[in-house]
Amino acid sequence: MLEHQTHSPQRPTRAVVVGAGGFVGGAIAQQLRNDNVPMLGLTRRDVDLLQDSAAKALAGLLRADDAVVLVSAIAPARTAAALMQNLVMAGQLIAALAARPVAHLVYISSDAVYADAANPVTERSCRQPSTMHGMMHAARELMLKTEAKAPLAILRPSLLYGARDPHNGYGPNRFRRLAAKGEAISLFGDGEEQRDHVFIDDVARLVSLVLAHRSRGELNVATGQSASFHEVADLAVKLSGKSVEIHGTPRQNPITHRHFDITECLKAFPQFHYTPLREGLERAARESAGVPL
Amino acid sequence: MSVPIVGFAGLTHLGLVSAVAAAAKGFRVVGYDPDQSRVRDIADGHLPVLEPGLDNLARCFGAQLSYTHRVGDLNACDLVYIATDVSTDDCGRSDLSDISSLIEAVIAALGPSALLCVLCQVPPGFTRKLPLDPARLYYQVETLVFGRAVERATKPERFIIGCAEPARPLPAAYAAVLGAFDCPILPMRYESAELAKIAINCCLVASVSVANTLAGLSERIGADWHEIAPALRLDRRIGPHSYLNPGLGIAGGNLERDLATVLRLAEATGSEAAVIAAFVENSRIRRDWVLRLLHREVLPHKADPTFGILGLAYKENTHSTKNSPSLALIANLQNWPIRVYDPVVPAAVVQHPAVTAAPSAIEAARGSDALLIMTPWPEFRTLSSADLAAAMCGRVIVDPFRVLEPAAPRAAGFSYFTLGAPLFHSAKDL
Known part of the structure; x- marks a missing residue:
């Protein structure tokens, strides 16, 4: 549930994106530039949050009227070591904010914080992560809620896709790339699992809205329309215009689905509309091909 | 004596x-x-x-x-x-x-x-x-x-x-x-009687929650809950007067009070009451059914619609607006003009920057792109679909409580959306 502190949107004095070099952070930084928001994008080259000196260095870059967007993470965090590193990074940011308080803080978390059984997922769903990655985000959320003094907004995206995603995980990104190369798409089972796939630009637009309203609270980033991996693969092949085989494989795990109830987003941002899956895949394909959007 | x-x-x-x-x-x-x-x-x-x-x-x-x-x-x-x-x-x-x-x-x-x-x-x-x-x-x-x-x-x-x-x-x-x-x-005993009152309301909420849950499922799998409910009422274990009509969550204040009381007492005494919390969450989700529908079926297709809203009371035959689904919806339609009518509740209760108080149901519908029948007042049952078609700009009727006989608006070219049944789209609704 988000609560807007400014009902009419106001451009932040400056937004600082911590982790602007990544897939998500880069998209957010680009969106803020498009929206003419004064923006400072920080990458690991600017401030390495794993270094002991990071808090001091970051504090030196911050101003009291800044809105900070924390995207930086070692993700996906699959090991205990990665979990601990991510917590260290969050700790450095919290120390920086203690030395230099800011006006607003936005944290990009993940829907992995929710229990697998949550259905449909809402912002009120039980947070009971079953993965190291989910536990990492849940722990970081708690750290920020407990120690950061600035109004805090937590955004929890579902599965993201977009042209610049460096990961080639099972789903829209991999399917689109395989289809573009004319290579076969292999599904787990018959790809029956339904997931909510979010186009990367939508996350960025929502962050911009959250900053403009100085919102605090929690918001899931999901379209509310889940699709099966088979449907996504079919769509990727269709959009590629190529003849690509889609084949199933023996199922190793039971079928699970994830759906979202996005009512809170409809209430928080009534004029915001998510990019439909087909349109998002088309835009990702055009961007990958270097075709102007 | x-x-x-x-x-x-x-x-x-x-x-x-x-x-x-x-x-x-x-x-x-x-x-x-x-x-x-x-x-x-x-x-x-x-x-x-x-x-x-x-x-x-x-x-x-x-x-x-x-x-x-x-x-x-x-x-x-x-x-x-x-x-x-x-x-x-x-x-x-x-x-x-x-x-x-x-x-x-x-x-x-x-x-x-x-x-x-x-x-x-x-x-x-x-x-x-x-x-x-x-x-x-x-x-x-x-x-x-x-x-x-x-x-x-x-x-x-x-x-x-x-x-x-x-x-x-x-x-x-x-x-x-x-x-x-x-x-x-x-x-x-005093305590038994005091809890009996709460128990009655919990049973009613349980029935309504079952109806709401399965009505929601019906909408997605092609079933019609209104065909199912009469069959349940003929079951002696369920009964002819059971609360099986799907709705927009629990409203009015009294049922909500009893759910809150049970949760509070259960917490204080260590008694298990997760099902009561589930009723509350179910109610909260169902209350926004119309809002979700509008964002899915109307707003993507019509940039600046006007909504006609019939009913402000939380249910028919009362002036009470406590936890009214209609007012909850209106709170989230602040970006679009609305025309409202209720037989007894004055439009003055509505907080909205662009609200028009209509003198009748048909006048609330006039010029609207979508008509939302948010309270099942008996007088709305007499609305003619042909008259609505003549008065409205759009061809969408959202009738959660099935006040209208569905065949009539469908025949008149409306897309007609009601709780517990698959969505019905006309060829051209907006």
């Missing part, structure tokens, strides 16, 4: 309806409320609540009824009911401060052998703590239903009576009053 005189302290919805019902059974009734202007209005025949049949009954038995703002006038009564409505906050918690001060004043005014009966909704444990001889102190479950209050007050299914000693016969005056209604009388 002579016919007892019955007092009712608190002339809000519960007290007024109960007082009139007692008068209709032949008792002399004294209605007391500390609000002098309220008492004057009631005495002049201007009743502050809307209930079918109430005005007429109050007129017919007016000779039996007297109203007063002086608490001392209750001194003549053999039995006094504490019958004021207990308000709740947004979390469903009762504000017991008013009732406590009312009880204190009434006890001070009671005759030496007069009985006191708490009729309003109080949490378990409340009655036993009151400072009155237990032999003179009772709690009685009320099952008032907004819109059907007179029927239920004059023809109760049973009386559930909380007592200090359930095995002891009821005092003659109290037995005489209850006996006039000719229904079973069930004495039990």
Whole structure:
């Protein structure tokens, strides 16, 4: 549930994106530039949050009227070591904010914080992560809620896709790339699992809205329309215009689905509309091909 | 013994309806409320609540009824009911401060052998703590239903009576009053009776929650809940009067209060009550059914629609807007103009930057792109789909409670959306 502190949107004095070099952070930084928001994008080259000196260095870059967007993470965090590193990074940011308080803080978390059984997922769903990655985000959320003094907004995206995603995980990104190369798409089972796939630009637009309203609270980033991996693969092949085989494989795990109830987003941002899956895949394909959007 | 005189302290919805019902059974009734202007209005025949049949009954038995703002006038009564409505906050918690001060004043005014009966909704444990001889102190479950209050007050299914000693016969005056209604009388411990009231409402919520859950599923798998519900009602284990109509969540305040009370007591005592929390969440999700529908089926296709909204009350035949789904929806339609009409609730209750108060249902529909029938008032059933088609700009009707016969708007070219059935799209709706 988000609560807007400014009902009419106001451009932040400056937004600082911590982790602007990544897939998500880069998209957010680009969106803020498009929206003419004064923006400072920080990458690991600017401030390495794993270094002991990071808090001091970051504090030196911050101003009291800044809105900070924390995207930086070692993700996906699959090991205990990665979990601990991510917590260290969050700790450095919290120390920086203690030395230099800011006006607003936005944290990009993940829907992995929710229990697998949550259905449909809402912002009120039980947070009971079953993965190291989910536990990492849940722990970081708690750290920020407990120690950061600035109004805090937590955004929890579902599965993201977009042209610049460096990961080639099972789903829209991999399917689109395989289809573009004319290579076969292999599904787990018959790809029956339904997931909510979010186009990367939508996350960025929502962050911009959250900053403009100085919102605090929690918001899931999901379209509310889940699709099966088979449907996504079919769509990727269709959009590629190529003849690509889609084949199933023996199922190793039971079928699970994830759906979202996005009512809170409809209430928080009534004029915001998510990019439909087909349109998002088309835009990702055009961007990958270097075709102007 | 002579016919007892019955007092009712608190002339809000519960007290007024109960007082009139007692008068209709032949008792002399004294209605007391500390609000002098309220008492004057009631005495002049201007009743502050809307209930079918109430005005007429109050007129017919007016000779039996007297109203007063002086608490001392209750001194003549053999039995006094504490019958004021207990308000709740947004979390469903009762504000017991008013009732406590009312009880204190009434006890001070009671005759030496007069009985006191708490009729309003109080949490378990409340009655036993009151400072009155237990032999003179009772709690009685009320099952008032907004819109059907007179029927239920004059023809109760049973009386559930909380007592200090359930095995002891009821005092003659109290037995005489209850006996006039000719229904079973069930004495039990105070706490049992107080919890019985909550148990009744929890059972109702359970039925509604089942209906809402399976109606939602019906919408997605091609079933129609309205075909299923009659079959369930023929099952003796479920019953013909069970609450199986899907709705937009729990509203009105009373059911929400009881759910909150159970959750609070369960937390305090370590009792398991996860299902009650699930009812609350189910209600919250169903309340926004229309909002989600509009964002999925209307707003992506029409940039700046005007919505016609029929009904502001939380249900038909009442002026109450407590937790009204209509007002909850309107709070989230602030970016688009709305035209509203309710037979009894004035449009002034609506907080919206672009609201037009329409004088009738058809005028609310006029010029709208989508019509939302948010309260199932009987008069909306007479709306002609042809008239709506002529008046409206768009061809979308959202009718959660199936006020209209679905075939008519569909035949008139409307996309028609109702709870518990698959979405019906016309060829061209906006």
